[in-house]
Amino acid sequence: MKTPDKHIIDKTLDNTATPEEARLVIRWFSTPEGSRYLSSLMDEDMEKIQPGCEELYAERSIPTDEMYKYIMKKIHLQQRKRFIFRAAAILIPLLLFLGQFWYIDKRIDLFADSGYEEIYVPKGERMQLIFQDGSRATLNAETRIKYPRKFGFSERKVELEGEAFFEVSPNKDRPFIVDMKDINVKVLGTTFDVKAYATDPDIFVTLETGKVQLANNSSSLGYMKPGEKATYNRKSGVCKISRPENIDHLSAWKKNQIVFNNTPLSEVIATLSRWYNVEFTIADSSVLYYNYTLTSTEQDIKQILKDLEKITPIQFIEKDGIIRIERLEFNL
DSSP: OOOOOOHHHHHHHTOSSSSHHHHHHHHHHHHHHHHHHHHHHHHHHHHHHHOGGGGGGGTTTOOOHHHHHHHHHHHHHHTTTTTTTTTTBBBBOOOSTTTTTEEOOOOSSSSOOOOOOEEEEEEEEEEEOOOOTTTTEEOOOOOEEEEEEEESSSSEEEEEEEEEEEEOOTTSOOOOOOOSSSSEEESSSSSEEEEETTSEEEEEEEEEEEEEEEEEESSEEEEEEOOEEEEEEEOOOOOEEHEEEEEEEGGGGGGEEEEEEEEEHHHHHHEEEHHHHEEEEESSSSGGGGGEEEEOOOOOOHHHHHHOHHHHHEEEEEEEEEEEEOOOOOOO
């Protein structure tokens, strides 16, 4: 296959190419030459970071080996099937762009088949997904989303496990539905945050603009207005809608801002584990009674841990890649 012109490759990576141009580049990326080119782009970006300047790139974290292998695995798998993309999202990372990988739907129907696409965001990563209707989903770490390659005529439905911020394109004839198994959120056009990790007892929905309807498998749970937060307990099935003072704190993560508001230590370490892909162990379970209030834009986890140590008498000790939490004892 002939190598595409460089300006067409650049346009594809910048999401400004025509469908025909993008189709050409996509197919080329499935060849050995195209795969090597994609690899070289990552290497070049890595080399741009000079020793001592790592902090300048803290908000634009370099793709991990795990993520890179995942992308290349997708490419090689699809090459064997004689296609490169499975249509709803292009698996090409726009390197070093705010630390997020962009999966772009270019409305390119290469295969004319139906079915679903599933994406998993590992710990330490974030992604942004742009659907074929122009709606966007910013995915937090350790999040899984499943969506159709083509939205249906009557609805636009996705399945979510984890946390995501949605910006939904208005379409009164095709509501956008986020299904979290226990409940679903139905919208026509709005912006909202959903937190539904499988290990958490509660599901949280925060509405920024527009209007959404909450429902479970049997009935409607109510409607939300901008500035409101819904808390749904998986066990009891009870849904409570409130109006927190600092509603923006609940979606601050998409701006790389950590916000803890009287948050138990168990939730603090769960969040840090997802954000930084680190493991914690607890030496003394009594520390789990501590709560933390902290707002930080600091990207270095070591500094964040130091700030937490100032709040309560605990100590974080890192050894062999595991962070041990110990309680400080004071001798009188």
